[in-house]
Amino acid sequence: MGRWGDWVTKRRRDNKKKMDKELNIEDFKKNFKSDILEIIEKNPRREIITIKSESILPVAKWLYKEAGFRFIIASALHTKRGFEIHYHFSLDSLGLILNIHVILDKVKPEIESLSNMFNASNWIEREMHELFGINFLNHPNQDKLISEGNWAEGVYPFRKEFKSDQEKR
């Protein structure tokens, strides 16, 4: 390493003061007591919190701006309960993955977009709109991401009722 050693900066993790400052999950539970429907603590580094779908915007704002969480990705699911989305947030200083879980309407799934707050969710919301038909309100650009120009409108391949041509035969 030698002369390039000084480029190697010290990790943020070592800086204890900053870690204390970063708010913990307990504060989250206190702040959003009325929005939380269910909490599952799988292990110290994984937590699943089900919230009301209309409170996603304040929750995400608090996580991103106040507590320093990073948005990893969101996973949509089509289940018996309707459409579900797991928003995966990571708090890198603690190695924590927080799954914010919402359940949407069976017939008309829609939820507020997070893309006006951070760009990280822009593509995945477009993708979920395209594959599951979930509508993201106030999304800057809900154009198709993957199948532009070669896929029928209103046909959503990741819904459970979707059958491919091969399966239909």
Place this chain on the structure above:
Amino acid sequence: MSKKTLIPIGPYHPLQEEPELFKLYCDGEIVKDIKWETGYNHRGIEKLSESKTYEQVFFLVERICGICSTSHPFAFANAVEELADIEITNRAKYIRSIIGELERVHSHLLWVGLAGHFLGYNTLFMWAWKYREPVLDLFEMISGNRNSYAMFKIGGVRRDIEESKIPAIQKVLGDVKKKTDMLVGAVMDDPVIHARTKGVGILTKQDIIDYGAVGPTARASGVAIDVRKDDPYAAYPLVNWKVITAEAGDVFAKAQVRLLEMYESISIINQCLEGLKKEKEGEITVKVKEIPEGIGNGRAEAPRGEVFHFVQSDGSNSPARHKIRAPSYVNIATFRKSCIGQTIADATLSLAAVDPCYCCTERMAVAYDVHSGEKIMNASELICKSAKRTNEIKKKFRI
């Protein structure tokens, strides 16, 4: 509004070995706006995964990427093992980390070579790819395959690294380290590379946080995130190493981070090999009975950044939902920040600096006849054959 020229890069373009269309809207030589079309490579793997058993999914996700073919099984194994609460043996942990880090070494060497190629520094390209070969040979020795190693399974690994193989691995690593010194010198001391890459395609810390970028792209902008440290898995908490970061956020910083990371990887592998000697040979798997209902989040640090797998199980033998997020998914989106305002020549360099995934599995085979033991085709015969074929074509076109 002034008139803008549209310059397409792709879908098939020598700069990108994978199909993707970038549209650069330029005013003179300056890029004013960028748009892209993706999906040329969409294979529906998430949907396919729902029709496979857990054991089969490993082979499926291994084929997402030809270069970082171990990082997806790594993240998937982490997700399923978290879901079913499985603790693997120390020996399996060490082997997993060795494979992961060997992959990082060969992937970064590949990138350094390509970066040199884009800069017109073809000597660097030839060097880096030449020194990458022994690493691939190591893979062949350990797993039987140069790419797509098929080493991972739920509860451990498929193949052991016997003690007799360790000296050979250490020797190759020693050689690679020496060659890395040379490559680092060739990049860091070259004034032309400094002039060409410094201040190009800068991403600030705020851009990284906004776009959620990961891996060397984030670390080159001073955001010290690395899953291996933050959310430790496999043998990474058992060995000593540090996260490499740089502050500048330009193309040079990204090259610097990747080059210096190779030293850390080599050090991790050496420590893991020492650790292997202490563990009992053959204890590489634990028995897995069933995968219960529930969800699992797994992640692994690929050469390009954090790979994230989300698995939902309904208690059956295949995943009910499997979401995959590769690092390029978030890193490519940062092009909007790094390319706009640059010249066209710099924009292409910024595109390459993120290291979008490549696939290269071409190789030469030497086959032996089973009965006589003779070589069916060797290198010089292949060259002769190629020369003969060229002459035939020359004759045909009367050149």
